[in-house]
Amino acid sequence: MNRTRNKRAGLTLVESMVSVVIVSVMMVSAVNTVGASRTTMAKAGDDGIGMMLAQDMMAEILQKEYSEPVDAPLFGREAGELAGLRANYDDVDDYDAWNETPPKMSDGTAIPDRTGWRRKVKIEFVDPASPNTVVVSDLGLKRIVVTIKDGANVVAKLRSLRLGTAVRKSSIRSLQFREVKSGGLP
Numbered sequence: 482m483n484r485t486r487n488k489r490a491g492l493t494l495v496e497s498m499v500s501v502v503i504v505s506v507m508m509v510s511a512v513n514t515v516g517a518s519r520t521t522m523a524k525a526g527d528d529g530i531g532m533m534l535a536q537d538m539m540a541e542i543l544q545k546e547y548s549e550p551v552d553a554p555l556f557g558r559e560a561g562e563l564a565g566l567r568a569n570y571d572d573v574d575d576y577d578a579w580n581e582t583p584p585k586m587s588d589g590t591a592i593p594d595r596t597g598w599r600r601k602v603k604i605e606f607v608d609p610a611s612p613n614t615v616v617v618s619d620l621g622l623k624r625i626v627v628t629i630k631d632g633a634n635v636v637a638k639l640r641s642l643r644l645g646t647a648v649r650k651s652s653i654r655s656l657q658f659r660e661v662k663s664g665g666l667p
């Protein structure tokens with residue numbers, strides 16, 4: 482009788498130990514799942530913020546004139562348009578080579594919580610007959626690329642085409658503001 486009782490007690494102890502192991506494994510699994518879920522949510526949040534920062538800059542650039550409206554036009558900033566201060570930029574190519582970290586509003590105020598992030602702009606002349614082809618002289622079409630990076634990682638990238646007046650009157654009017662995007666681009 483006592484042997485049976487001891488045997489039962491021994492089995493109960495083993496069962497308890499197995500239960501503890503199973504519960505531990507389940508807890509580790511649950512913690513990992515929560516961790517992965519938070520990482521996914523944080524990534525989705527960063528992607529959204531990145532795209533918003535790209536769209537904000539793109540919208541600002543697209544509101545500007547195709548060419549310098551006051552001074553003799555230059556590719557890049559004209560006299561008095563200072564690097565790092567875009568409040569007085571008035572044409573699309575004034576933004577060429579823009580490179581800021583962290584991203585800032587047009588008045589120069591840093592956008593909070595984006596330490597380590599970078600916003601860059603590249604402007605190029607492209608061929609109206611072949612918008613993927615970069616050309617050295619102005620044929621009436623500019624390509625704007627806005628890139629948002631978190632460290633070395635590209636979070637978002639936007640491309641748009643801006644037509645000059647001469648081309649806008651031609652048959653390729655529909656090319657205006659073509660936008661390509663996405664997070665996680667190389």
Ligand SMILES: [Ca+2]
Binds near residue numbers: 550557562570571575
């Ligand atoms: Ca200008």
Ligand SMILES: [Ca+2]
Binds near residue numbers: 554556558572574575
């Ligand atoms: Ca300019």
